[in-house]
Amino acid sequence: MYTHCSFTQTELVLPQIPASVYAAVNTIMRAGGGVSSDELTAAEIARLADVGRAAVSNWRKRHADFPQPVGGPANSPTFDREEVERWLTANGRAIPDGSTTRNTTVPRDGDVLARLLRSLLPEGCAILDPGSGTTELPHQRLGSAGAVMCIAPHEAPPAGAPVGEFGPPGRNDAALAWVQICLAYTTEGGTAVVAVPFSAAVRTSGRRIRVELLRAGVLRQVVGLPELPGGPWQIWVLTRPSARPSYQVRMVDLSDHPLAELPSSAADWDAVYADELRTRIVPSIELLDEDVLLVPSGHVVGETLDVRPQLEAARASYTDLVTRLARQAPQPAETEVASSWPLVTVVELMRTGALAISRGKAEAGDVLVRAAHGEFTPVVASETTDDTSGATVLRCQPDVLDSYFLAGFLRSEINRRQAAGTSGGTFRLDVKRARVPRMPLSEQRRYGDAFRELMAFDAAATAVAHAAQEVTWTAVQGLTNGTFAPPLQGK
Known part of the structure; x- marks a missing residue:
C-alpha cells in the first residue's frame, strides 16, 4: 500500500504479506487509529491458548466443530477471533491471563507496534507499506517511497523479493529478509522503520547481515521495547544514505518503560533522545565485535538508584508476612479410619437445583473452575468480577451447598486426574463429571471453613x-549499583 501520511488514499499496490500479520497496521492506516484485526492465524491461536502449533493442527483435524477458516491462503489460513475464543472456552482450554483477547485492556502487539512505527515516520511524506494484500512483487527494483513501515512477520517473504543486498538470511531469520525488502523500496535519503522480533538482534545466524548493515551505514537507530503480550520486539530505523554514511547508531532503551507511556509523537521521541538515561549514540565500530548484538540496554547506562529505603520496606513487609504465615499454618484433626462418603456428580447437583452454571459475570461466592497449564485450582470469588475467561462458573444455592466445600472437594486427587492426560499435554475438564461427597449442610460448612x-x-x-x-531483587540492585556492599566477615 502506498499512501499519503493521512493514511486514507491508496495510489500503488505492492507485495503480498500474510494478511493476519499486517491487519493491525492496515486497520490503523485506513482509519487513523482503532483496533487490530479480528482474524487469527494458527500460530496466533497457539500463542493465545499457550500450546504448540501442532496442537492447533490436531484440533482442526479431530474436532468437527473447530472454527472454519475465514481468509488467508490455504497454507496459512486465518480464523475469526470471536469464534476461536468461544471454541477455546467451550472446550475448557483457558485463555492465559494477560493474553490478547477481546474485552481486555492489554494492547495487542500490532496495535502498539503500528502506532510506534507511525510516530517515527517523517511528516508530509509518502509512506509505503509492503503489506498490501496483492500476490506479486514489482519486477523492477525501485526506490518506491521516502518512508517505509513494516512489522516483520515470522513467515519468509514471497519469491522474487529483493532480500539479497546484504546477503541471504538463514531459515530462521525471516525478519532480516523483511528488513532488506523495506530498504530496497526506500528512496535515496529515505527512511525505513521496521519492527523486528528481539531474536533478529541477537541470533548467531543473523550476525553476518547485522555486520553488513552496520558497515554500509544504513542502520541508524535501534529501539528496545518493553515486553509485549506476544513477546519481545525492537524497532530498527534504517536509511539509504544520499551522501557519506554516518557510522553511528542511536541506541534507545525503553525496555522498562510502561506500555501506556511509550512515545506517540515526534516531540515525545525528541524528549527520549535528549534523555541520557534512555539514549546513547554508539559508533558502529563499537558494535562490530564477535557477536554483533544490537541490544540497547547493554549500551545505555541507567540511573543509579538509592534502594536503601526500598530494601528496608521490603524486609519489613516480608518479616510481617512470615510472622502471620506461621500463625496460619493448618493443623487439621486426625482420624483413625479414612472416610468413605457417598459421592454425587456436579451434573446431579445441577438437576436438583443445588447449583447452576453461570454464563455471565461471577458473583461473590461463585466457584470458578479453571483447568489449564498443568494447574487445576477451583477458587471462590470474593467479589463480582468479569474476569471469567476460560473458567466454568458454578453458582451454589447457599441453603443447600457450601461454596468452599464445593471448591475444596473439586480439588481432590480424583477430580484432578480426571482433568489431566488429554492430548497435547493440556487439561480439559468436563466439570459436570466431577464428584463431591454427599453430606448435610452443617457438615459441608465444617469442611468449607477448613478449606x-x-x-x-x-x-x-x-x-x-x-x-x-x-x-x-532490591538487594541485588543495591549490590550491583554500589548502594550496598557485602557484609564484613564475622558480621
Missing part, C-alpha cells in the same frame, strides 16, 4: 514468596 483457611494460607504463602523476591 477457606487452607486457601487463605495458600494466598498468604504466595504473598510471602513475592515479598521474598522483592527483598532479593
Whole structure:
C-alpha cells in the first residue's frame, strides 16, 4: 500500500504479506487509529491458548466443530477471533491471563507496534507499506517511497523479493529478509522503520547481515521495547544514505518503560533522545565485535538508584508476612479410619437445583473452575468480577451447598486426574463429571471453613514468596549499583 501520511488514499499496490500479520497496521492506516484485526492465524491461536502449533493442527483435524477458516491462503489460513475464543472456552482450554483477547485492556502487539512505527515516520511524506494484500512483487527494483513501515512477520517473504543486498538470511531469520525488502523500496535519503522480533538482534545466524548493515551505514537507530503480550520486539530505523554514511547508531532503551507511556509523537521521541538515561549514540565500530548484538540496554547506562529505603520496606513487609504465615499454618484433626462418603456428580447437583452454571459475570461466592497449564485450582470469588475467561462458573444455592466445600472437594486427587492426560499435554475438564461427597449442610460448612483457611494460607504463602523476591531483587540492585556492599566477615 502506498499512501499519503493521512493514511486514507491508496495510489500503488505492492507485495503480498500474510494478511493476519499486517491487519493491525492496515486497520490503523485506513482509519487513523482503532483496533487490530479480528482474524487469527494458527500460530496466533497457539500463542493465545499457550500450546504448540501442532496442537492447533490436531484440533482442526479431530474436532468437527473447530472454527472454519475465514481468509488467508490455504497454507496459512486465518480464523475469526470471536469464534476461536468461544471454541477455546467451550472446550475448557483457558485463555492465559494477560493474553490478547477481546474485552481486555492489554494492547495487542500490532496495535502498539503500528502506532510506534507511525510516530517515527517523517511528516508530509509518502509512506509505503509492503503489506498490501496483492500476490506479486514489482519486477523492477525501485526506490518506491521516502518512508517505509513494516512489522516483520515470522513467515519468509514471497519469491522474487529483493532480500539479497546484504546477503541471504538463514531459515530462521525471516525478519532480516523483511528488513532488506523495506530498504530496497526506500528512496535515496529515505527512511525505513521496521519492527523486528528481539531474536533478529541477537541470533548467531543473523550476525553476518547485522555486520553488513552496520558497515554500509544504513542502520541508524535501534529501539528496545518493553515486553509485549506476544513477546519481545525492537524497532530498527534504517536509511539509504544520499551522501557519506554516518557510522553511528542511536541506541534507545525503553525496555522498562510502561506500555501506556511509550512515545506517540515526534516531540515525545525528541524528549527520549535528549534523555541520557534512555539514549546513547554508539559508533558502529563499537558494535562490530564477535557477536554483533544490537541490544540497547547493554549500551545505555541507567540511573543509579538509592534502594536503601526500598530494601528496608521490603524486609519489613516480608518479616510481617512470615510472622502471620506461621500463625496460619493448618493443623487439621486426625482420624483413625479414612472416610468413605457417598459421592454425587456436579451434573446431579445441577438437576436438583443445588447449583447452576453461570454464563455471565461471577458473583461473590461463585466457584470458578479453571483447568489449564498443568494447574487445576477451583477458587471462590470474593467479589463480582468479569474476569471469567476460560473458567466454568458454578453458582451454589447457599441453603443447600457450601461454596468452599464445593471448591475444596473439586480439588481432590480424583477430580484432578480426571482433568489431566488429554492430548497435547493440556487439561480439559468436563466439570459436570466431577464428584463431591454427599453430606448435610452443617457438615459441608465444617469442611468449607477448613478449606477457606487452607486457601487463605495458600494466598498468604504466595504473598510471602513475592515479598521474598522483592527483598532479593532490591538487594541485588543495591549490590550491583554500589548502594550496598557485602557484609564484613564475622558480621
